[in-house]
Amino acid sequence: MKKLTLMVAFSMLLQLAFAGGLLTNYNQSAQYIRMLSRNAALEIDAVFYNPAGLVKMEDGWHFAFYSQTIFQTRDIDTQFPTLNSGHYEGETTIPVFPDVYAVYKKNNWAFSLGIGPVGGGGTAEFPAGIPTLEVPFSLIPGQLAPLGQIDPALAVNSYDLEMALEASSTFWGIQLGASYAVNDKFSFYGGMRLVPSTNTYEGVIRNIQLNGVDAATWLNGASSQVATMAGNLNALAGVPDVLAPILPTAGEYTLDQLVGAGQMDPVQQGQIEAGLQLMGLSSEQIDAMNLNQINGAYVQAAPGFASTAQTLSGTAQTLTGTATQMGDKEVKTKQKGMGFTPIIGFNITPNDDWTFAVKYEFKTKLTLENETDVDDMGLFPDGAESSNDIPAILAAGVGYRGLDWLEAQLSFNMYFDRGVHFGNNIRYSTLGAQVHRDIESNYTEIALGLQFNVSNNFAFSVGGMRSKNGVTPEYQSDFSFSNSSYTLAGGIMWKITDKLTFDAGVLNTFYQDDTVAFSHAGVGTYNETYGKTTTSIAAGISYSIF
Known part of the structure; x- marks a missing residue:
């Protein structure tokens, strides 16, 4: 209440x-x-x-x-x-x-x-x-x-x-x-x-309070989550740069094959697959794609990832600024x-x-x-x-x-x-x-x-x-x-x-x-x-x- x-x-x-x-x-x-x-x-x-x-x-x-x-x-x-x-x-x-x-x-x-x-x-x-x-x-x-x-x-x-x-x-x-x-x-x-x-x-x-939690605490927490999302999207926007060195020799391989050959670790595979899922691709589609196809998809999606990351970064800053306004305020005057x-x-x-x-x-x-x-x-x-x-x-x-x-x-x-x-x-x-x-x-x-x-x-x-x-x-x-x-x-x-x-x-x-x-x-x-x-x-x- x-x-x-x-x-x-x-x-x-x-x-x-x-x-x-x-x-x-x-x-x-x-x-x-x-x-x-x-x-x-x-x-x-x-x-x-x-x-x-x-x-x-x-x-x-x-x-x-x-x-x-x-x-x-x-x-x-x-x-x-x-x-x-x-x-x-x-x-x-x-x-x-x-x-x-x-x-x-x-x-x-x-x-x-x-x-x-x-x-x-x-x-x-x-x-x-x-x-x-x-x-x-x-x-x-x-x-x-x-x-x-x-x-x-x-x-x-x-x-x-x-x-x-x-x-x-x-x-x-x-x-x-x-x-x-x-x-x-x-x-x-x-x-x-x-x-x-x-x-x-x-x-x-x-x-x-917001959602029953101190408003400043909640807003700072939300800002941190949104900033993390922005960082992840920026990382996805940079995937083509990461893949560029191995494309000439591994362009025809799938992600599973690359991990099996030791040319990519499972963490990198998970991050690339997460980005492909954000593009709307299913797990079956992703498993069938080779690195050239994956790189092409990322080249098209990178500008959108970068733009969204920039928007989320601004949102995170706004949330942090709003949090500073949610503290206790006092007035005493005559x-x-x-x-x-x-x-x-x-x-x-x-x-x-x-x-x-x-x-x-x-x-x-x-x-x-x-x-x-x-x-x-x-x-x-x-x-x-x-x-x-x-x-x-x-x-x-x-x-x-x-x-x-x-x-x-x-x-x-x-x-x-x-x-x-x-x-x-x-x-x-x-x-x-x-x-x-x-x-x-x-x-x-x-x-x-x-x-x-x-x-x-x-x-x-x-x-x-x-x-x-x-x-x-x-x-x-x-x-x-x-x-x-x-x-x-x-x-x-x-x-x-x-x-x-x-x-x-x-x-x-x-x-x-x-x-x-x-x-x-x-x-x-x-x-x-x-x-x-x-x-x-x-x-x-x-x-x-x-």
């Missing part, structure tokens, strides 16, 4: 965005997890969702800490015909996904701080690997098929390998800003988010960078019942630089830089609080993915083609959240969200894929005291499977289907000092 372990968290490749666009984590509070719609929030998590609305909080200090536990599964089903298995399952578990908020409100001003992972935050584990990394090895038996025609004992019937790559990716967001109320109805916000980002990768590819996100926001509260809010996050320019210790795979050259920009976001919300027992919020997000360069599709790059990961339209989300106030200090909430990506088939691959989805959420709010509040919630995202067609030379067109689900459980407290 194949043992293939792959743990991956490429921020550019296997992106770990859990509730948000292609790269952004929008799940930044327990209130969000229980409602899904917070763009018109006036509570402390408005630091992230509606910072201009913070001026509606009471004067004083406000603090909050929330944490989520996130589970995500990924399923990849491929029809690529040479793989040992076409089904791959991935799993991501994040025990702690924290958010910290602090607000100081005084008169018309509110100053705020927010800290949380705005991108990444976890590790993805694929116990069976992913197709793109396994495909090259799965093609080896087919590529070596001609060896079986040379000698059936050299036929390659199976491959096997182990891969292990453990990676982590965290893009922290440290947000500072100030909100100002122009009057009772209108306020605005200006702030900046620092995004210190780190990816780490440590992994190996090892124990590559990528680091810093980005900055300017943020502005506006909040309008025409009366106590309604809230209208808009927030715009500018594109985060982010460049990551490799700090590489080992890179046998050639993936992370030391000192190389790569762009990992985070798209701009437009967030708008409407909140209604006109009933004592009900609060409703409607939120809309647009992630400006078309303004970001996502590079080339890794699957095609492995085939030597350059196919850009195009975006057809921007990623959008629309969510409705309802909070039912059972009493003055207790409420439960529900929420629903529709997310629609705008990627093209050229964007998708097993390294990085995006699925449109539906999300459902629910939870509670318990106001323990006037100053202390507890929030908890759970959400589940149901992604729509996406099937993409690929083309591979020698294999043709095949389909690959991507699917995933995400579950998040959150809890946290907020505390105020009036």
Whole structure:
């Protein structure tokens, strides 16, 4: 059985965005997890969702800490015909996904701080690997098929390998800003988010096998056998030169007669007969041939023997060169960078019942630089830089609080993915083609959240969200894929005291499977289907000092 372990968290490749666009984590509070719609929030998590609305909080200090536990599964089903298995399952578990908020409100001003992972935050584990990394090895038996025609004992019937790559990716967001109320109805916000980002990768590819044997050992052994065959054929191509000295006196004799007369030893006889058999002659025919006839047959066959020997010599060298590539490989690197996100926001509260809010996050320019210790795979050259920009976001919300027992919020997000360069599709790059990961339209989300106030200090909430990506088939691959989805959420709010509040919630995202067609030379067109689900459980407290 194949043992293939792959743990991956490429921020550019296997992106770990859990509730948000292609790269952004929008799940930044327990209130969000229980409602899904917070763009018109006036509570402390408005630091992230509606910072201009913070001026509606009471004067004083406000603090909050929330944490989520996130589970995500990924399923990849491929029809690529040479793989040992076409089904791959991935799993991501994040025990702690924290958010910290602090607000100081005084008169018309509110100053705020927010800290949380705005991108990444976890590790993805694929116990069976992913197709793109396994495909090259799965093609080896087919590529070596001609060896079986040379000698059936050299036929390659199976491959096997182990891969292990453990990676982590965290893009922290440290947000500072100030909100100002122009009057009772209108306020605005200006702030900046620092995004210190780190990816780490440590992994190996090892124990590559062919026919259940170490691949390098097997290839070197096959090379030795093929080289021996080439030497034997070269020797047969030289038979006319060996026979030339004795032809004038022994041309009419058979091989048996020559051996009997002591003019040829049995080993030479066996080698000459083996060559004649390669020409398709039977033992009876060979026994009846004299040396002149044998020499004539070899003169005609010698160029073919020499040409085949040359081909086999090249094959032997190729096998030896391939064997050197089958050794264990290791990668150990870290990528680091810093980005900055300017943020502005506006909040309008025409009366106590309604809230209208808009927030715009500018594109985060982010460049990551490799700090590489080992890179046998050639993936992370030391000192190389790569762009990992985070798209701009437009967030708008409407909140209604006109009933004592009900609060409703409607939120809309647009992630400006078309303004970001996502590079080339890794699957095609492995085939030597350059196919850009195009975006057809921007990623959008629309969510409705309802909070039912059972009493003055207790409420439960529900929420629903529709997310629609705008990627093209050229964007998708097993390294990085995006699925449109539906999300459902629910939870509670318990106001323990006037100053202390507890929030908890759970959400589940149901992604729509996406099937993409690929083309591979020698294999043709095949389909690959991507699917995933995400579950998040959150809890946290907020505390105020009036």
